[in-house]
Amino acid sequence: MVLRRLFFRWLFPAAFVLPLWLFVGWIVFSGGSGWALLWLLVAIPAVFVSQLVLALFIRARASVRETRAVSWRDLAGVGAWQLAIVALGSFDSRVFFPLLVLSVVGALLLFWSSLSQLWNEARGAVTVLHTSDGTAYIPPTRPREQPTGAGEVIVVSESRRD
Numbered sequence: 749m750v751l752r753r754l755f756f757r758w759l760f761p762a763a764f765v766l767p768l769w770l771f772v773g774w775i776v777f778s779g780g781s782g783w784a785l786l787w788l789l790v791a792i793p794a795v796f797v798s799q800l801v802l803a804l805f806i807r808a809r810a811s812v813r814e815t816r817a818v819s820w821r822d823l824a825g826v827g828a829w830q831l832a833i834v835a836l837g838s839f840d841s842r843v844f845f846p847l848l849v850l851s852v853v854g855a856l857l858l859f860w861s862s863l864s865q866l867w868n869e870a871r872g873a874v875t876v877l878h879t880s881d882g883t884a885y886i887p888p889t890r891p892r893e894q895p896t897g898a899g900e901v902i903v904v905s906e907s908r909r910d
Contacts, residue, residue, distance in 0.1 A: 751823065755818050755826070759799075763796055763803060766796075766834070770836070771788065771792060773839060809865060825854070826858060
């Protein structure tokens with residue numbers, strides 16, 4: 749649970765750190781060609797936006813908000829995707845294209861996975877019943893039970909002086 753909570757906290761900072769890492773990696777590892785710079789100008793905003801949107805999808809789920817921890821599926825998928833982005837920042841020409849394809853496919857799979865988890869949790873939140881003629885309705889919610897024996901209640905009424 750601790751690892752999942754730490755990853756929950758890492759989601760938004762990752763949107764800023766990973767694009768910055770791509771830029772620093774380009775400088776450090778001399779990705780120096782013009783094509784690498786052009787790729788970098790496309791990749792940095794794409795990584796930033798995809799990390800933000802993915803973090804919002806994950807944090808939108810009720811189970812994640814309640815426990816303040818991501819699911820194991822999120823941890824494995826997003827963790828592997830972020831590792832691929834970090835490796836991509838090394839600009840090693842031998843593995844650059846396979847890592848690029850892996851990161852793009854991974855992003856698409858993660859969006860689908862996050863949306864399906866969000867949909868499955870949201871779908872079970874509302875119960876829709878049907879009458880005998882087929883009319884659908886949402887049943888009223890039960891009133892919350894008041895705690896018994898909460899103590900004495902004193903009511904003070906105002907009096908007006910004229």
